Amino acid sequence: MPGAAGSLGPVSASITVGVVTFPGSLDDRDAARAVRAAGVQVIRLWHGDADLHGVDAVVLPGGFSYGDYLRGGAIARFSSVVGEIVAAAGAGLPVLGICNGFQVLCEAHLLPGALVRNAGLRFVCRDQVLAVENPSTSWTNQYAAGEQILIPIKHGEGRYVADAVVLDELEQSGRVVFRYVGDNPNGALNNIAGIANEAGNVVGLMPHPEHAIDELTGPSSDGLTMFASLLKALVAA
Amino acid sequence: MTEVAQPFAELGLKDDEYQRILEILGRRPTDTELAMYGVMWSEHCSYKSSKVHLRQFADNAPSSEAMLVGIGENAGVVDVGDGLAVTFKVESHNHPSYVEPYQGAATGVGGIVRDILTMGARPIAVMDSLRFGEAEAPDTKRLVQGIVAGVGGYGNCLGLPNIGGEVGFDPTYAGNPLVNALCVGVLPHDRLQLAQAKGTGNVVILLGAKTGRDGIGGASVLASATFDDESPTKRPAVQVGDPFAEKVLIECCLELFDAGLVTGIQDLGAAGLSCAFAETAAHGDGGMHVELEKVPLREASMVPVEILTSESQERMLAIVEPANVAAVLALCEKWGALATVVGTVTDTGRLVITWHGETVVDVVPGSLADDGPVYHRPIQRPDLEQDALAADSSASLPRPSTGEALRETVLRMAASPELCSRRWVTEQYDRYVMGGTVLAMPHDGGVVRIGDDTSRGIALALDGNGRFAKLDPHDGAQLNLAEAYRNVACAGATPLAVTDCLNFGSPEDPAVMWQFAEATRGLAEACRALGTPVTGGNVSFYNQTGATAINPTPVIGVLAVLDDVAKRVPSGFGREGEHVIALGETADELDGSAWAWVMHGHLGGRPPAVRLDAERSLAALLRRAAADGLVASAHDLSEGGLAQAVVEAALINGVGATIEVIGDPFTSLFSESAARAIVTTDDAEALLALAGEHGVPATRLGVTGGDAVVVSDLFDLGLDELRAAFEGTLPALFG
Amino acid sequence: MPRVIVDVMPKPEILDPQGQAIARALPNLGFDNVTSVRQGKRFEIEVADGGDPLEVARLAAEAMLANPVIEDFTVHVAPD
Amino acid sequence: MPRVIVDVMPKPEILDPQGQAIARALPNLGFDNVTSVRQGKRFEIEVADGGDPLEVARLAAEAMLANPVIEDFTVHVAPD
Numbered sequence A: 001m002p003g004a005a006g007s008l009g010p011v012s013a014s015i016t017v018g019v020v021t022f023p024g025s026l027d028d029r030d031a032a033r034a035v036r037a038a039g040v041q042v043i044r045l046w047h048g049d050a051d052l053h054g055v056d057a058v059v060l061p062g063g064f065s066y067g068d069y070l071r072g073g074a075i076a077r078f079s080s081v082v083g084e085i086v087a088a089a090g091a092g093l094p095v096l097g098i099c100n101g102f103q104v105l106c107e108a109h110l111l112p113g114a115l116v117r118n119a120g121l122r123f124v125c126r127d128q129v130l131a132v133e134n135p136s137t138s139w140t141n142q143y144a145a146g147e148q149i150l151i152p153i154k155h156g157e158g159r160y161v162a163d164a165v166v167l168d169e170l171e172q173s174g175r176v177v178f179r180y181v182g183d184n185p186n187g188a189l190n191n192i193a194g195i196a197n198e199a200g201n202v203v204g205l206m207p208h209p210e211h212a213i214d215e216l217t218g219p220s221s222d223g224l225t226m227f228a229s230l231l232k233a234l235v236a237a
Numbered sequence B: 001m002t003e004v005a006q007p008f009a010e011l012g013l014k015d016d017e018y019q020r021i022l023e024i025l026g027r028r029p030t031d032t033e034l035a036m037y038g039v040m041w042s043e044h045c046s047y048k049s050s051k052v053h054l055r056q057f058a059d060n061a062p063s064s065e066a067m068l069v070g071i072g073e074n075a076g077v078v079d080v081g082d083g084l085a086v087t088f089k090v091e092s093h094n095h096p097s098y099v100e101p102y103q104g105a106a107t108g109v110g111g112i113v114r115d116i117l118t119m120g121a122r123p124i125a126v127m128d129s130l131r132f133g134e135a136e137a138p139d140t141k142r143l144v145q146g147i148v149a150g151v152g153g154y155g156n157c158l159g160l161p162n163i164g165g166e167v168g169f170d171p172t173y174a175g176n177p178l179v180n181a182l183c184v185g186v187l188p189h190d191r192l193q194l195a196q197a198k199g200t201g202n203v204v205i206l207l208g209a210k211t212g213r214d215g216i217g218g219a220s221v222l223a224s225a226t227f228d229d230e231s232p233t234k235r236p237a238v239q240v241g242d243p244f245a246e247k248v249l250i251e252c253c254l255e256l257f258d259a260g261l262v263t264g265i266q267d268l269g270a271a272g273l274s275c276a277f278a279e280t281a282a283h284g285d286g287g288m289h290v291e292l293e294k295v296p297l298r299e300a301s302m303v304p305v306e307i308l309t310s311e312s313q314e315r316m317l318a319i320v321e322p323a324n325v326a327a328v329l330a331l332c333e334k335w336g337a338l339a340t341v342v343g344t345v346t347d348t349g350r351l352v353i354t355w356h357g358e359t360v361v362d363v364v365p366g367s368l369a370d371d372g373p374v375y376h377r378p379i380q381r382p383d384l385e386q387d388a389l390a391a392d393s394s395a396s397l398p399r400p401s402t403g404e405a406l407r408e409t410v411l412r413m414a415a416s417p418e419l420c421s422r423r424w425v426t427e428q429y430d431r432y433v434m435g436g437t438v439l440a441m442p443h444d445g446g447v448v449r450i451g452d453d454t455s456r457g458i459a460l461a462l463d464g465n466g467r468f469a470k471l472d473p474h475d476g477a478q479l480n481l482a483e484a485y486r487n488v489a490c491a492g493a494t495p496l497a498v499t500d501c502l503n504f505g506s507p508e509d510p511a512v513m514w515q516f517a518e519a520t521r522g523l524a525e526a527c528r529a530l531g532t533p534v535t536g537g538n539v540s541f542y543n544q545t546g547a548t549a550i551n552p553t554p555v556i557g558v559l560a561v562l563d564d565v566a567k568r569v570p571s572g573f574g575r576e577g578e579h580v581i582a583l584g585e586t587a588d589e590l591d592g593s594a595w596a597w598v599m600h601g602h603l604g605g606r607p608p609a610v611r612l613d614a615e616r617s618l619a620a621l622l623r624r625a626a627a628d629g630l631v632a633s634a635h636d637l638s639e640g641g642l643a644q645a646v647v648e649a650a651l652i653n654g655v656g657a658t659i660e661v662i663g664d665p666f667t668s669l670f671s672e673s674a675a676r677a678i679v680t681t682d683d684a685e686a687l688l689a690l691a692g693e694h695g696v697p698a699t700r701l702g703v704t705g706g707d708a709v710v711v712s713d714l715f716d717l718g719l720d721e722l723r724a725a726f727e728g729t730l731p732a733l734f735g
Numbered sequence C, D: 001m002p003r004v005i006v007d008v009m010p011k012p013e014i015l016d017p018q019g020q021a022i023a024r025a026l027p028n029l030g031f032d033n034v035t036s037v038r039q040g041k042r043f044e045i046e047v048a049d050g051g052d053p054l055e056v057a058r059l060a061a062e063a064m065l066a067n068p069v070i071e072d073f074t075v076h077v078a079p080d
């Protein structure tokens, strides 16, 4: 909803979102572009930063941080900037982890569970229908409950797994934020595409909303709503 | 001869080549020098068999104000306006990919990306053209799985969108798959870099990975002789790619360029440091002193010959003014990229390499880089074979006539490995990263916007039909260029320049050299006729198993520009009720066609007539129609003819069509006459008129809509049945 | 210099598609008596003298080499 | 049922980007005395009784578990 975002222009002028770059981050420029498209200023954060430069929210972008040869996010998790983010997230800072960012959030234990090799053992790039299961997080408040959106996925390690207790807890507390509709592209348990922490300020998902901000370069503009939601949450706060 | 003979033959040098080295030096070369001449004068590095033929590309090049840097540099550079330029090139990594499919393909992508980076450009997209043996053959699955995963694994981890390519199957590639990778990059004019070591006293800095025993002698050994498994000792250690290291190298080098910190830069590819030192020195002030012991090694026990011929990946060589060295090292530190001072630029006119103080190399760099041997290889058209092939036309093959038989044929062809959906391959490639992809698979051409703050974009297509080239190398090469040219025109773009990867058998076989001479002659002529110069490319010889060579396979990439990417034209039918219009003329041309091959396993006769004037008019029409917003979709007619084009266009968005065929149904549906496309439009009258103005024959075929492809009075094919046939094949074959 | 091995295997309850794919493929190669395959990771670590190498390896495994949510690990000194 | 282990490691002369990435990262976690890391694969194979399990494992490794152009492997019976 670029319109809605735009109409909040004056207020949003003072709001900034940090987009993190690790060596090996790939969709960081794209995430920054998407945040700006929602009418919000961007501050680029470097993996070595021990300070979040006062940003009002953080996006951990897609890519292969440090190569991710071991496990997605396993090394990025130890960077200075992630240390800062973990602390700030505990105090309510909105954080969105996209793809590799989601992996980092799980490795850093800001979100439960893990993302493992796709069941099909191959990298998958396709346009995926998702259902928005929880429209009340900082990153989804502009979606309707159950709304179906079309967002690209592109990953080789996106299969969400967690033990039965955690899964149950996620489902009971409505913390499954996005679910794959139709073919499950990676074998994720319960078709989980994205989840939130208890407070709902930290959200991680495998699909790439930053690649669905206009029909010219993406399959839809459905992803823009995620960044418009953030703006709404920040302005309301 | 009192002294012991030197092992020049083992290094791939011929007697006369060794004699030339003795003359050049006026003495026996040191072992290290001999090894350097061996790799630098190898077919792969010196182009000794192809040089005399490739000249035509420059000599007969059409004048083009767009061309900023032509053949000779790491890649050609083309002006696209707004002070921006584009550089692109396609390169082969065939032999390494047969030895180790995943790493061979991966490092093939890594290598071409460094070529583009070396020009000062940010790489913005890749494409790949792949050829395998028969899809059902025992070893094909291993190669397909490994090579596709390798292309994807490296490109995805590098953050470069893959925007198109091709996959082909033919028995002649069974022992010799083709992996051709293309990369395109963008640069502001003033960031153009050259591979020169200029400025006496300037410092030579090695960037990136440590040097190991990877692919020692790889270029000369693997790509410059017929590969036989009997000599495993000849096999160099396989190069393993580290895409993360390359990603860091890209960001690091671009910051170095933007800060104006380097005066020259060269990527390390075939022949490794030997090539980088020799070429930068030869094209600079002519002198360089290298202290080889300073090169960071993965294995301490490596000796000078190994260090100089290692093909370890993810390395670049930078020439830096002394005042800037500290800044360069600091920037590399920031990115965690290794950077080491290894030498200085001198005015001695000689490349001197020392090893712990001892001189191991002292040569004129040009003698390595530019004075390699040049061969006029014997050329002989294999008359018997070629005449027999030409005589064996497809006319005698039984043709389907009834609606039922035609329906069956369309279905079987759509499901054949030859023509079926490439989704199984292309879904393994990230086409979204960088956020500028406007068209990609399965559309005819890939289109990317070249910056966030511009509406300008480029279109690229890559095509290389080896069967047409087998029937007639001259016309076949021209038809490949025509198809790539047509594919970008269908996207609504203006073709500007050409890159080519010429995959052939052994140049020591006069029949193969005939194919090569014919193909290059045809390509040069066609580039002139279409006004699109060759800006760079690559030659891959010795693609043969034993005595049998692959089909001659000139893979052609065409670069085009769009002023406004929003005007790009997709290949799929858009909505119900669009008029379907056929552009171009259809003759009875089925020799070498997909129909002959898929339905009858037949290859013979004459390829379709080349119609370069018609291609030009068609492209002009498509461009104009796109600019005027007159066409909703455009799809070129190539392999499989009209039938396959309609099937593909219908399946992209699941919008069917009802068409009627004019004249003989079989010919209309399956002929592969050149210079044709189908377009859909809301305003048929306007389009027909515009076609008239451009002198392009245009015929109404029908309208889009429904959930079937209906050919009036002949047959219906439901989209579900078609999709199942079209999509099912590769997954069933390759898992 | 002491070399230590860290073996990391997927937890029994975690699906191991790589191991399963191999187990499915082996019979086609004539290995019909292989009943199960599980694939994990093996790390060879060299530790400078001083400090207990096994202890170093275990800490490194806990911190980074293994993800306790999905993997178990064991460490042992390399047999030379 | 006999369990056999197949350890697969990159050949010494072959680049190991995975191990390198870990070796570069560990010092930041305070493991500054780790001097080198190499990463390979570990397979746990169960072989139905009858036939020599070690022999089966070795053949399976040659045929499919290890890539002879870039990897070496060893087999041994699982310690239980």
Ligand SMILES: Nc1ncnc2c1ncn2[C@@H]1O[C@H](COP(=O)(O)OP(=O)(O)O)[C@@H](O)[C@H]1O
Binding pocket: B127, B128, B129, B130, B162, B163, B164, B165, B166, B167, B422, B425, B426, B429, B440, B441, B442, B443, B444, B445, B463, B487, B636, B638, B639
């Ligand atoms: N190896 C590949 N890599 C990337 N894209 C590919 C590859 N092979 C085929 N494609 C894409 O799949 C689509 C269909 O391929 P093809 O039938 O060769 O197209 P065309 O017939 O228009 O040349 C095209 O968009 C092409 O770019």
Ligand SMILES: [Mg+2]
Binding pocket: B166, B462, B463, B483, B487, B638
């Ligand atoms: Mg094509």
